[in-house]
Each structure stands twice: as structure tokens, then as C-alpha cells.
Amino acid sequence: MIRIGSRKSQLALVQTHWVQGELQKHFPEYEFEVCTMSTQGDNILDVALAKIGDKGLFTKELEVSMLRKETDLAVHSLKDLPTNLPEGLCLGVVTERVDPADALVVHENFKAYQLDTLPEGAVIGTSSLRRLAQLRYNYPHLEFKDIRGNLNTRLQKLDEGEYDGIILAVAGLQRLGFGDRIHQVIPANISLHAVGQGALGIECREGDEEIMAFIKALEHEPSAHRCTAERSFLHELEGGCQVPIGVNTSLKEGQLTLVGMVASLDGKRLIKDTVSGPIASATQLGIDLAQKVREQGAQEILEEIFAAARPSDL
Numbered sequence: 001m002i003r004i005g006s007r008k009s010q011l012a013l014v015q016t017h018w019v020q021g022e023l024q025k026h027f028p029e030y031e032f033e034v035c036t037m038s039t040q041g042d043n044i045l046d047v048a049l050a051k052i053g054d055k056g057l058f059t060k061e062l063e064v065s066m067l068r069k070e071t072d073l074a075v076h077s078l079k080d081l082p083t084n085l086p087e088g089l090c091l092g093v094v095t096e097r098v099d100p101a102d103a104l105v106v107h108e109n110f111k112a113y114q115l116d117t118l119p120e121g122a123v124i125g126t127s128s129l130r131r132l133a134q135l136r137y138n139y140p141h142l143e144f145k146d147i148r149g150n151l152n153t154r155l156q157k158l159d160e161g162e163y164d165g166i167i168l169a170v171a172g173l174q175r176l177g178f179g180d181r182i183h184q185v186i187p188a189n190i191s192l193h194a195v196g197q198g199a200l201g202i203e204c205r206e207g208d209e210e211i212m213a214f215i216k217a218l219e220h221e222p223s224a225h226r227c228t229a230e231r232s233f234l235h236e237l238e239g240g241c242q243v244p245i246g247v248n249t250s251l252k253e254g255q256l257t258l259v260g261m262v263a264s265l266d267g268k269r270l271i272k273d274t275v276s277g278p279i280a281s282a283t284q285l286g287i288d289l290a291q292k293v294r295e296q297g298a299q300e301i302l303e304e305i306f307a308a309a310r311p312s313d314l
């Protein structure tokens with residue numbers, strides 16, 4: 001029996017059951033069981049995520065259970081998986097990525113608008129510093145309001161009129177069957193997506209060859225290369241705080257292109273640049289791009305954010 005750890009949220013369960021089904025298809029003679037658990041992130045609903053920072057908030061309990069050998073692997077939305085994993089665990093596999101973009105979902109009174117045409121003062125809900133900073137940068141006339149809760153709750157708050165529009169990942173909306181609520185897929189020149197967005201990461205014990213042999217069947221190499229570059233960029237830049245960092249990657253004829261940005265929280269400064277190189281140097285590309293944006297002012301933005309994030313905010 002192979003045990004798969006999962007959060008209890010609807011999105012997590014859809015994703016984990018997909019992984020379970022794929023493993024079962026590849027290895028019909030084995031039994032795969034899903035073990036659900038609550039994480040800190042699921043329990044803290046009243047504090048803005050941006051304030052508490054979300055490093056490992058959705059992964060820790062799943063990791064402890066793997067280290068205790070109560071479970072053998074864990075399925076995560078890759079974007080929720082920190083770049084530094086606990087000793088003894090590793091990111092075993094990245095699955096095939098779906099559309100990594102963000103989407104605008106609108107209240108029914110705002111169906112005539114796109115981001116570019118929303119009227120002054122329209123209220124947009126987002127809990128992500130990355131989305132907030134980029135949208136403020138591009139649309140300083142809009143208003144932004146924090147939003148928490150699972151996808152259903154957020155859509156309900158929108159429909160009840162608390163917001164005129166909200167920003168959500170295309171991937172999450174589609175996986176939960178809300179693809180028809182996507183009003184506009186936000187283009188990369190307006191908002192770069194989160195590192196790893198749209199892909200699943202399967203975490204397991206380091207050196208556990210038996211489990212690796214199972215999950216390798218689900219690996220999607222192009223997605224893995226892209227996410228390696230994205231995670232390397234994030235790893236080089238972050239200092240244990242949530243920072244407005246966005247990326248975009250593409251693959252063409254063995255070449256990987258990585259676009260990355262760092263923005264100030266007020267949306268007044270935004271540093272963006274691009275690197276390209278062979279797929280085999282995905283990690284180095286992330287490091288190189290981090291260096292490039294640091295030199296152009298990202299370092300200053302990061303230092304301001306780190307200085308402001310005092311431990312007392314926890």
C-alpha cells in the first residue's frame with residue numbers, strides 16, 4: 001500500500017485524486033491510498049496571508065507525516081511548495097503544467113469590461129502581493145482589497161457584491177469546474193504568474209527509490225525544466241518573506257526563456273528582465289536573471305520588504 005498525503009481543500013483533493021488515478025493506471029497491481037490532513041494554512045483564515053507570509057504554511061503537516069513514514073508522497077500545487085524543503089525530503093516530480101496564467105473573474109454588473117477598461121475605483125479582490133503589485137503598476141486607478149477563503153468562498157463574496165472583480169489562477173478555476181467563470185485570461189505583459197503556477201509538485205523522501213520509481217511515471221520534462229528555472233529565480237531572490245515576484249517561461253528548440261520581475265508593494269516600481277539559454281542550464285538561468293534584476297533595483301525593493309516584515313507580524 002502506497003500512501004499519498006493531501007490537504008483537505010477541494011482543489012487539493014481534485015489534484016491528489018488525479019495523481020492517485022494516474023498512479024493506479026500505471027501500476028494496477030499496487031494499491032494507492034489518499035490520506036488527508038489539515039495544514040496551518042487551512043486553519044488560519046482570519047489573517048491576511050500576505051501578512052503571515054506563506055512559507056510552508058500549506059505543506060508542513062504533509063512533510064512531517066512523510067518523515068514519520070506515515071505517508072510516502074505528498075501532492076502540492078507547486079506554487080505553494082517552498083523552494084527550501086526540509087532535510088530528508090525532495091521535489092521528486094513535476095507533472096504536466098496547465099495554463100499558468102491568472103484570470104479576471106467579474107461580478108455580473110461588470111461583464112462589459114476588461115482589465116484595460118474597468119472604471120476608476122472598481123474594486124478588485126486579491127490576496128497575492130504579486131498580483132496586487134503588478135495590477136497597481138498597470139492600473140493605478142483601480143482599488144484593491146484583500147480576499148481570503150477557498151475558491152467557492154471567494155466566488156461567493158464576488159457574486160454578493162463585495163468586489164467588482166477578483167483575480168484567481170486559471171488552473172484552479174479549471175480544475176474545480178469553474179472554467180466558465182474566467183472572464184479574461186490576464187496576458188503576461190500585464191501580470192507574470194507565480195513560480196510553479198499550474199503545475200503539481202510531488203514531494204517524497206530523498207533517496208526513496210521505490211517511491212521515486214512510481215512517481216517518475218508522472219513526470220513531464222518540459223514542465224519540470226521550466227519550473228526548475230522559475231524556482232531557481234525565486235530561490236535566489238527570496239529571503240524567507242513573501243515578495244512580489246512573477247515569472248514566465250517558454251521552451252523552443254531546446255532553448256529556455258525565462259522572464260522575471262520584482263515589484264514594490266505600492267506598484268510604483270517594477271523591474272523586469274529576460275534570459276535565454278539551453279534547457280540543461282535551467283538552474284543557472286534563474287540565478288543569472290536574479291542577478292540581472294538585482295542590479296536594476298530589485299535588491300533595493302527586496303531590502304525594503306525584508307525590513308518591513310518584522311517577526312512581530314507573525
Ligand SMILES: NCc1[nH]cc(CCC(=O)O)c1CC(=O)O
Nearest residue numbers: 077079168169171172197198199
Ligand atoms: N494561492 C492558492 C493556490 N494555490 C494553487 C492555486 C491554483 C493554481 C495552481 O495550481 O497554480 C491557488 C489558487 C489561486 O492562486 O487562485
